[in-house]
Every structure is written in C-alpha cells, then in structure tokens.
Amino acid sequence: MPEPAERELPGSRPASRTPEPPAPAAPDDTDLESGPRRALATLYGIFALAATARAVVQLATQFDQAPLAYSLSLLSGLVYLAATVGLATQRRWSRPLTLVAVCVELVGVLGIGLWSLLDPALFPHDTVWSKFGYGYVFIPVALPILGLTWWWRTRPGTSGDGDSAR
C-alpha cells in the first residue's frame, strides 16, 4: 500500500478544510467530537432511512396485520431520524436532541426487545427493535450504547481530545 496514496482520495479537493501536515503523520483521530460523531451519524442515518421506509411501506400496505409492531417501527424510525439530525448538526439543541433520542432508543430497544420475547403474540410481525434487534444483527442494541458512550466522553467540561479525557 503506497503511503502517499492514502492522503488523496478521488474527488477530494486539494485544499481540505483542516490543513494537514505534509508528512504522513498519524491523522488527528483523537478528536472525539467530530470523527466518531460522523461515523455515528452515518450509521444512524442509514437506520433512520431503513426503519422509516420499512414502517411506511408496512403501514401503507398491511396495517391491519400488526398495527402495534408497525407503529413502533415508525416510532423507531423517527427516533433514529432525530438522533441523526442531532449528530449531523452543530446547533445549541444538537447535543440535547441527540441525548434524548439515544435515551429513548435505548429504552425502546430494551423494552420492546424484552416485551417481544415475553409476549410474542403482540408482535406477530417483527419491528426493528424486536428481540433486541436480532433481525438487524443486533446493531439496534449496540447503537444507543455507542451513542451514549460518545455523548458522555464528549460532554462539555471534558477536553474531548482522547480516550483519557475525564
């Protein structure tokens, strides 16, 4: 792997917003505020799209079959959407919005995960959060934990520049 090739990607503008040292030094991956935030926003965005699209299709075509499950799917889609907006924006309300969305998500995935195991009859059709999100390789249960971890590590008052930040 030629080292210089890693600097430039096809289509990336020559003058990037953050000036980088010319030497192939380690990239600034200790900035917990922006990097993980973007990675999380990517995942949340895809889940927002997937859950919302799925719920809309199901509610539109087969609402009668499992009204509760499909309504909850729509709710989960909206929660993912809220978290995505919170992560992707940098406003005063962004971090509070992210926290609320991620907490609702955690409660939702744990609550519905448990509920769907205890009373499967209520969930003849799966939701994103059924059985702790097994249909989505358990990413739904991992996402809020990652989200909360990020939120806590980058909360105001911490230097936010490394795993050792306290």
Next chain:
Amino acid sequence: MFDPVLFTLMAAGLLLAAWSGLWAYLRRPVNTVQWWWGAVLTGLLTVQSVVAWVRLIGPASVPETVTFIAYSAGVLIPLPVGLWMARLERTRWGSVALASTAVVVAVMLLRLWQLWRAGSA
C-alpha cells in the same frame, strides 16, 4: 438475481468491511484502493438491481414486490454515504463509517437473496 453474482458482491462487501475495519483498528484513513473498491461495488450493485427490475417487468415475480424493490433500491444507498464520509473524514473514523456501511450492504444482499429466492425466476 443471479446467485453467483449476488454472493460474489456480498463477499466483496464483507471483505471491504473487514479491510476498512482493520484500517480503523490501525488508526488509518480509507485508502484509494478501498475507496475505489466501494465505488466499483456500488456500480455493480446498481447493475444487479437494474437487471432484477427488468426481469421483474418480464417473466420473473417475487411474493413481496414492494419490499423487494425497496431493498434493491435501498442497497444502493449505504456505500455512497460511506464513501462520501470516507472522503470527508480523513481519519480512522472514515474507515469506521465505510466498514459499517459495507456490513449493512452485505446484510441487505442476504435479505434480497431471500426475497428473490421466494419468487419464481
């Protein structure tokens, strides 16, 4: 859906996920080969979806047509997002983004295969 093609694409997605996941672990940003790997994969996925749609217009049919179309269109979305993020975020976190979108694509391909198999080709 042509099984060998679909599984080759799925394997390509998983390999990209493993590779960029390793790159994230090694604190490296996405490199050129990985980026183009994702770009070419997106192109091939597009061809596959278009071929599937053409066959659906023709003789083929699947039980859950709406779901199938949603998945075959949706499978084209994650990788471009991951590639865009890899360009924007020139750190290990760009690799994390690309790796996770590649995993999502592989899972969606599995679901697509199940949906297609349930129908008549």
